[in-house]
Amino acid sequence: ALGAEIAACEGAFSADVLALGADWDPAPLLALTEGLHGTADTAPDRFAPAVTGALRRLRRVRSPELPVTVTGRPAVTGVTLTETAPRPLLLTAVTGADDRHRYEFATHQWEPGTRDYLLTLGVDASTDPLGVLLQLATVSVGDTTAPLLVRWLPPGVAVGAGGTGGGGGTLDAVNAATRMRAALNRGYAALDPMSREEAEQQFGIAVRLAHEIGAAWVLADIRKVADIVDGARGLVRVGPTVDRGTVREGRLHVASGHLLDLPAHAAGTPVKCPGCRHLAGPHARYCIACGRPM
Template sequence: MPYDTTLFVHVDEPDLVPDKRVPGASVKLLAQLKVAVFDQARGEHADPGQLALIIALDVADHRRERMVAAVRDALTAMPSGASFAVVTAGAERGGGPVRYYPAGPGSWAPADRQHRISAAFAMGAAPLAADGVPRSFGYDGWLAEARRLFAGCDRTLCRLLLVTDGSTGYEDASLTAQLAACGAEFSCEVIAVGNDWDYQPLERIAGRLRGTADAAGPDFAAALAAAVRRACRRAVPALPLEVTVRPGVRIESFVQFTPEHLELAADPPSGPYRHVFPTLPWDPAGVTSEFLLALRADGAGDRLGEELQFAMVSLGSLHEAVTARWRDPRLPPAPTASRTNDETTGESSRLLDSRHRMIMHFRRGLEALRGGQRAAAESHLGQAAAGAHQLAEGWMLNEIGGWGDIHDAAAGSVSVRLPADAHRVSVALLRLGARSASRGTSRTAGRQRPAGPCPACAEPAVPGALHCVRCGEELS
């Protein structure tokens, strides 16, 4: 294989305690995963001989001048030796997307100097949708054309770059069916051009097709060139994470924290216990991707005090077990071993789970704002504010403050301003995954305190934490 992989699984709370009050109740088990994939080419981008890129231009005719400039910059950003094609709306009224460059059935253009010049020149006459004319195809049409073109391509790294100004409508059922049909055939980078339209379907497309989405103004050349470089840098083909659970265990959630924060959805299960999760294409530099796996375990019939395997995580040929043990609820907890400063600066699975719930409440609060639902928005944003206060996530408090007033962050008391700007909400949701993954700067706005265990329950705390994520005790 042209790459090496590493897989690390850690359960930092291996003792599961059944609830004495509710016999047979399930218990949550959290496991951290760290994955790195090293491309042996060790370059700034993937092997150009394996790259195939489609630039799909779903924009109206009045954007032609800026579109030509954007395509020119995007072609310049491609490494020599890659193959590319440009797809535009069909020339016939009501026609679907078709390949415009290069001409000829089944052909792809090499990203050499001559084809870059020819393609950029040809864009001046490319068929684009007429201004104000509704299109009879949706996003599923663009995805279907990409699938058709990639099916006739012998390259292993297939990337779609979809540039859209929102003129294309969509139907949930058609888009859902097409996303399912795409499987892991290619990844998709999405550029949203212009304002005052709903970015919601783009979140779904980028999330399901293991890409990223970015919002750009009228001049989208820089955003498209950056998306090309990002797509070319991800050098490893589809390499999904597989989770196999034992009977009596189910997956509650599987969250990727870096490089993008998103909740992963499993492909249709191949059996009752095996689940396959598509992930973002791996970065060739070996940048570590972090995940949190939350399981629900039923302890009926399990012996107490013995290490048991609850799940198996697989990445290619690598396999790691998720193990824990049931503790007798009548016995006191085992003493927690003291941790070094290096260990306490890491994030425990409980803290990651709290952070994920904070972000999910913020996302649901924004969705409620978009729908004009005051009570739901204030409830979710209030819970996000309470989580941000506990975790000292100052950036989250600043985000919430942009949508209303925080009266008491610790108590989760928030009031919102309605009506909310739907476009602002769309932009915030589109960028939330990348923003919330930037943990290196996430706490700079909060009060900094030294790292150390909680004085009440000895739970480790990260620098800047104000309250314990386990018991809520104020940290000193």
């Protein structure tokens, strides 16, 4: 019944949760905030300022959700969309029965500011010509639509960033953050009820990934329920007893939307292709517009 009511309100309302005390089941609270694109966290000691802050933030929301629609050619075999900033989030695609080439992604609350997304397409290009500008798909946000254009290059010619500091590092960080959150959630689930071996394994994965991307909040949360023996190697030990309230608070904390510190731009100065003068990233080895070596 709760799921049906949440689904009926999705896209029209939003909700934030401040959980009082510790004697509650986090599952319905998380279902509410995930379905309505809000946040959930435990209530701080100073409750009134927390409520005021939540109301102030919700009043700034311009849209509880804004769909991003990708319509691909028949050659497009799969589409994924990842929000890279301000929060790392892999969005779920919904395809219609009448048009399986149309993918709709529901984004979370839109406030004033900008967002960065990474769109990835799987394509069967076996019958496409080389060197010709092709439209693979259209991307629509609200009433605005833009084409997605590509130009296939001959086999053996690679386009991309060769070195550190490019977009690949951002994608790696987003993927690591997604795996880290999933492992942290599984670790908490293993503690309630207690399954020490599974919890240590999952917390170990979360700790190792947190070290890689600098997510200090994950280390702080895990230390409340376990000892970190070797963070870089992901070695964690859970004691004989764990406070259930702390475990439930931790599950809400995972869902409260911690920001991932990602670079706004690739490090270095953009360079121009010597042939067509198209701008490329500082580490690009080939021009993405004409295919010539940089």
